[in-house]
Amino acid sequence: MTNKSFNYVILFFTFFLIQSLQFVSAQHATITGKVAGGTPEILPVVRLCNSADSTLVKAAICDSLGNFEIEITKTGSFLIIIDQLDYLKFVSQPFEVASDSSQIQLPLITLKAASTQLQDVVITVKKPFIERKIDRVIVNPDALVGSTGTTALELLEKAPGIIVDFNGNISLKGKSGVQVFIDNKPTYMSQEDLAGYLRSLPSNSVASIEIMTNPPARYDASGNAGIINIILKKLKEKGFNGGITLSYGQGRYMRTNNSFTFNYRVNKINLFTTLGVSQNNSYQDLDINRYYYTPGSQFSSAFLQNSYIKRQFGGKTGKIGMDWYVSRKSTIGVVFSGSHDPSLTTNNNSANILAADSSIAAVVSAYSKSRNLWYNGSANINYTLKIDSLGKELSINADYIRYKSEHDQTLENTTSANDGTIINSLNLESSLPADIDIKTAKIDYINPFKNNNRLEFGVKTAFVSTDNTADFYDVVGTSLVPNYTFSNRFLYKENNNAAYANYAQEIGKFAFQLGLRFESIRMQGNQLGNPLVSDSSFSRMYNSLFPTAYFSYTPDSSKYHQIGLSFGRRIDYPNYQDMNPFTYPMDAYTYYAGNPFLKPTFSYNFELTYSYKNAFSVTVDYSLVHNLINETNEQVNNIYYSRPGNYGNQTAYGISVSGEFSITKWWNVQYYSEMKNIGYNTSIYNQPLVENRWYWYVGPAFKFQITPKFTADLAGSYQTRILSGQFLTIPITQMRVGLAYKILKEKGSVKLSLSDVFHSNKPGGDIRNIANSEANWLSKLDTRVLTIGFSYRFSKGKALNARESGSSDSEKQRVDH
Template sequence: MKTIINITFTCLLVAISWGVSFAQTAKPGTAKVSGSLLNDQGKPMDYASVSLLRAADSTIVKGALSNDNGVYIFDRIPAGKYLIKATVIGYEKAVSKPFNVEESAATVAAPALSMRTASTALTQVNITASKPLIERKIDRTVMNVENSVLAAGNTAMEILAKAPGVTVDKDDNISLKGKQGVTVMINDKLTYLSAAQLATLLKSTDGNTIKSIEIITNPSAKYDAAGNSGIINIKLKKNTQNGTNGSITVGGAKSKYWRDNSSLNINHKEGNLNLFGSLSRGDNKRGHDLGINRIVTDSVGNKTYFNQMSNMPSAYHYNNYRLGADYDLTAKHTIGFVVSGYSNSENDINSTSTVIGKQFGVADSSLRTGSEFHQSYKNFALNLNDRLKIDTSGQELSFDLDYSKFKNNSNSQYNTDYFLPDGSVQHAPQLLRNQTPSNITIYSGKVDYAKPLTKTIKLEAGAKFSSVKTDNDLRAQIFDGSNYVNDTTRSNRFIYSEKIKAGYINLNKQFKKTSVQLGLRAEQTESNGELMGSTPVKRSYLNFFPSVFVNQTLNDKNEISLSYSRRIDRPGYDDLNPFIYYLDPYTFSKGNAFLNPQYTQNFEFNYTYNKTINVSLGYSRTTNAITELILSQGQKTFQTNANLQTQNNYNVNINAPYTITKWWTGNVNVTGFYMGFKSDSLAGFNFNDGQVAAQAKATQTFKFGTYRFEVMGDYQSPLTYGIYKIRPRYSVDMGVSHSFLDKKANVKLACDDIFNIRRNDLSSHVINNNFTIKQRNDTRVLRLTFTYNFGNNKIKAREHRSGADDEKGRVKGSN
C-alpha cells in the first residue's frame, strides 16, 4: 500500500529537488548537514522549502522542509562545497554563504539563515498543506484535528475519546492503551486538576479552538513524573507577520436536548508586540440513564436484592477566556504573560427509584430519591514567562511563574420517600441538604536550561517548585420535621496541602544513525491531609525517576527505538477527601485520606516504517496501584479508591495511515493489551484477575474540491479493570464540511454515534460484590457548526508551556 503525503506547492518544490538529487551521478556520502531558519523577528521558520545547492553551479543536490523549530537536515552528503537556499511564501528568498563538507566529516552545521518579510504581499496564492488526521512522530502520536470534520462542535473531551489508544469511561476517567493515570497538558502546560475537575474543563473546551492532540506514552525526565500511562498534550490553535487575524465560530447541536457553542479567537502583531486572546461559551445539556442490579449477602447468608433505576440529566454552562501577550525585547529575548480562567456552572436533577426484595421483581419495600445539585466553578490563572536565546548554538534559558485560584461551590438536596409493597407510605420522608464550598490555591515556579556541549551532545537541566492547598468544607443539614438543623455526623472540613521540589538533567548524544538520551529527575514531596477532629495524615518522600531513550535509524525507511522511564501518580485531591456523597440512602461514594502514591516502570519498543507506519510493544508494572472499588457495608454499597498491590500491563499498538487515491485517505489504529491486577489483602480477600483486550479505531477521509467527508469507527472489546468486568463498546461517527468565500468560511455537519449504540455497561462478582450496572449516555448528537476566519492568516502566537500544569490536573470540577 503506497503512502503519499498530499501537500501541494511547497512540497512540490521539495519533490522536484529530490528528483533532481536522485538524478545526480555523484556517489552518496556519509555526512549529515543541518541548520536552522529564523525570520526577521528571530522566530523559527517552520515548513519552509530548503534546498542544498552545489556552490560551483547552483545545482540542486537535495531538498527538505524545515520542522516546527525551523530546523532542517540533509543526510548522506558527499564531500564538496555547498550553499543553502530557503524559500517560503511571504518572505524573500534567503541564500547562505558557501561552506565545505569534508571527506571525514560526520556532521556539518550550515550557516544560519534569516528570512526577511517580503515587501509586497502575495494575494492570489493558496497553499494546501493538509496534514493527515493521525500522524506518527519519533516520540509521540499526533491527531491533527484542526481541519477535521469530526472536531467541529465537539468538546475537547469528545475529541479526546476519538484519539488513537484513548478511551473515556463512564465517569470521564481517561485511559491510554488500557491504563488510567494519564497526565493531560494544554499547550505543553500541566493542568493541575483532579480527574473530575479535568473532565469538566475538557467538556467546556470548544473543539474549534484545538489544533492537535499529542500522545506521549513514555515522556523524558524534562516532564513532571506524574502519569503512569503517559502524557496527552492538547495543542490549541496558534496564530509572524504584522497584522490582525482571528476566527468566529457558532454552532448548534441536537441530541435528547439542544446544545449550543460559540467562540472568538483573535491575534494581533505589531512590531515586537504580539497580543492574543480567546473567548468561548456554551450550553451543553445531556442525558444519562443508570440502572444498577445488586445482591447483598449478610453474615449468615441471607440475600437482599436491589433494583435501582436513575435518570440523571446534566446541564453545563461554560464561559472560558484566555488573554496573553509576547514582547520581543531583542531578537533573542522574549517575555510574556497569559491570563486565563472560567466561570462555569452545572445543574443536575436526578430521580432514583429503588426496589428492595428477597428476589428481583418481588418488592418488600421501595424508595424514591429526588436529588438536585447546583454547582459553580470559577478559576483565575496567571502565567509570567521569560525566554532567552543566549547564543546561536542553541543555548537557551527560560523561566515561568504561575498562580492559579479555584473557587468551587456545590449546593445539593436529597428528598427520599419510603413505600411499602402496596405503594403506601412506609414512614416519613428523609430530607437532607449539603453546602460544599471548596477553594484551591496553586503557586508554581520553574526554570529550564539547554546547552549544546558539542555538535552532537546537548545538555538540558531544570528545577521546579509547586505549592498546593485545598480547603473543602462539608456543611450537612437534616430536616427534623419543622426545620433544617446541622447534621454533625456528616459535616466536616478537610484541608490538604502539598509541596513538591523537583530537578532534572537530560543528556542527549547524536551518533551517525543513533541517538541516545539519558535523564534523571528527582522529586521531594511533602503533604499533609487533615480531617477536622482526626489525626492528620502527613507524608514526606524523595523519589528518583530515571529515563533512557535509544533511537536507531536502520536505513531511509526503517527506524527502531527503545525507551524506559519510571513515573509516579499521586492521588487526586478529591480522591483523598473522605466526605460522603449520596445517590440514595443505600448508595454513596467517599474518598480515602490514606491513599498512597502509585509508582510505574514503563518499557517500550517502537518500529517505524517510512516515517508513517508504527508498531510499538510495551510493558509496565505499577505498585500500589490506585484503583476504583465498589464495596459493601451492610446493605449499603459505596464507591471509593484503594491501593492494590500490583498492576501489570502488556500492550502492542499498530498505527497505519494510508492513501488510496488523491481524494481518499485513512488511518487504522489497533491496540491489544493485557491488564492484570493483584492484591493479597483487598477488603480481606486475595484478589488476582486480568484479561486480554483490544481496541481499534479506523478513520476514512474523502476530499472532493471544497468538500470533505469523514467516517470514524471505534471498537473496544470486553476487558477487566480492577474489580470491574466491562462490556464491549462500539460506535460510528460521520461528518461533512464545505469551505467557501475563498476558504475563509466553513460549514460542518456531523453526527456522533450515528447508530446510537455506544454504551457503558459493567459488572463485578468479586470481594462479596454481586452487581451489574447498565448505563446509557446521550451520545447520538447531530451538530452544525459555522466558522469564519478574518484578517491576516499568518500571525502566530508563541506556544508556551507554564510550570503549573501537573497540579492543576488533580483538581475537580473546572467545566
C-alpha cells in the same frame, strides 16, 4: 443496524485495513532536486502537488545544502511549489511520473527575492493525522472533518489509544492515571472537573494533541499512564488576525460550542486572546442491579435501581496575554486566563427491593438536585532569553492559580412498603464549597551543541493549599438540623520541589535521550472535628528518583524505517480531596468516601516501536504498577461504599498497530488497533483479585476528498470487555460520519457531523469481588448528536514564531471535589 451487524462492519474494516497494508511493498518513484537562494536560516519547504488542481500530494524539507527528496507510490502529472517569506512563489513546470519511473532528477531551483513585500500570503500545508517523535506521538485534529463543532473531550475520544468513558474519565492504552496538560501546563483538576472543562472547550481551538506514554524528565513524574498535552491554537501573524467558530448540536438535548480568537502584533508587542461560550446538555439513563447473598451463598435480597440523570453544563472561558519582544534575544510575557462553569444535575431515582423469594418487599423513590459553580483564575509571567544562534535558551516561569467551587445539593429519599407505609426517609441539604490555591515557579535551560546533541536541565517548586467544607443538614419540617455524620472540613497543604537533567544526542543512524528527575514532596492533611467526630491529621514525605530513556535506530539513509525503545518510571500522588476521610451520600444506599491511607502509585513502563515512513507503526508495551489508585466498592449492611483505594500490583502488556495511508488520491485511511492483557494480583476488602484478561480495540477512520472543497469522514470503533479493578465492562461499538465544505474563498467552512450513528454506545458491566454481593450496570447516553458548525478565519501580516509559556506541572490534575 444491530450491535452484532455493526461488529461485522468493524471486522470488515479491520480485514480491509490489513489487506491494504500491502502498500508498504508497492512500487515507488523518488523525486530529487536542489533549491538555491532563500534565507539561509530557513530551510525551504518543497510541496509536490497535482498539476491539475495544485492539491498537495506530499511535502519535504530541504537539508542545510538545499537538497530534497520525495518518494511517492502513485503516477500522474505533478509540479513543485515553494513558498518562502520575502521571496517570489516558485511553481515548476508540470512533469510526469510513469509506472516505470524509479528516479526523477529535477533541474536546479533558484528562489528570487521579492521586489516588494508580499501581502496576504497564506501558506497551507496539510498535516498528517499522526506524527511521531522520539518521546511522543502528535495528533493533528484538523485532519478530521468531524472535529469541528464538537468539544475537546470528544476530540480526545478520536485520538489513538485514548478512551473516554461515560463519566469523562480518561485512560491511555488501557491505563488510568493520565495527566492532562493544556499548553504544557497541567490542568490541576479532578477527572470530573476536567471533563466539564474540556466539554466547554471548542475542539476548533485545539491545534494538536501530544501523547507521551513515557514523558521526558522535563515533565513532572506524576501520571503512571503518561501525559496528554493539548496545544491550543495561537495566531502567529503580524497585524490583526483571528478566527471564529460557531456550532449547534442536537441529541435528545441541545449543545452549542462557540469560540473567538484574535492576535494583534505591532512593533515589539504581541497581544492575543481566546474567548469561548458553551452549553452542553445531556442525559444518562442508568440501571444498577445489586444482588445480596448469605455467607453460605444463598440469595437473600436484591436492589434493582433506575436513575435518569440530566446534566446541564455551561461554560465561559477566556484568556488574554501579551508578549513583549524586548530585543531579538529576550521576550517577556504575561498570560491571564479564567473560566466560569455553572452546572445543574438532577437525578430521578426509583428502585425495587426484592425479598429472598424475589417478591417486591419495598419501593424506593429518590430525587436529588445539585447546583455547582466552578470558576478559576490564573496568572503567568514568563521570560525567555535566547543566548546565541546555536539555540541556547533560558526560560523562567511563575504561576498563580486559584480555583473556587460553590456546590449546593438536595437529596430526598423515601422507602415504602407495598401498602404505602413509609419505612424510612432521608431529606438532606448540603453546601460543599472548596478553595484551592496553587503557586509554582520553574527555571529551564537548554544547551544545544554543534555535534547534534543537547543538554537540558531545570528546577521547580510548587505550593498547594486546599480548604474543603461539607455542611450537611437534616430537613425536619421547616428547620435545618446539622448532620454531624456527614459534615466535615478538610484542610490540606503540600510542597513539591524537583530538579531534572536531560541529554539527547544523534550519532549517525542512532539517537538517544536520557533523563533523570528528582522529586521531594511533603503532604499535610487536617480533618477538623465536630461534636461527634474528633480531629485527625496526617503528615507524609516522599523522595524519589525517576529515570527516563529513549533510543531510536534508523537503518536506511532514506529514514523510512525506524525502531524505538523507551523506558520510564513514574508516580501518581493521591488527589487532594481523595485523602479526606469523611463520607457523603449519593442516595440512601450508595455512599462515597475518601481514604486518608492512600499510598502513591509507582509504575515502570517499557515500549518497543517500529515505524515505517511515519505512516505505519507497531508498538509492544509492558508496564508494572504498584499500589494503583482506583475506585473500590465495599458492601456493608446492604449499603454500597465507593472510595479510592490501592490495588497491590497491576501488570499490562500488549501490542498496538496504527497508521495512515491513501488508497487513491481521494480516499485516505487512518487506523488504530490494540490488544492488551491487564492483570491484578491484590486483595480488596479481604476479597482476592487475582485475574488477567485480554481486550481488543479497533478504530478505523476513512477520509474522502470528494472535490477540492468538499470532504467527508466515516469512522467507527469496537472495544471488547476490559478488566479495570473490580469492574469488567461490556463491549462497546460506535460509528460517526462528517461532511465539510469550504466557503468564502476557503477562509471559512461549514461542517455537518453525526456521532454514534446507531446509538450503540451503551457502557455497562459487572462490579465484582464484593463480599456476599454481585452487581451490574448499564447506561444509555445522549451520544447520538447531529452537529452543524461554521468556522471562519481572517489574517493579515507576516508569519512570526510563537513561543510557549507556563511553569505549572502536575498539581492541577489532582484537584477533586
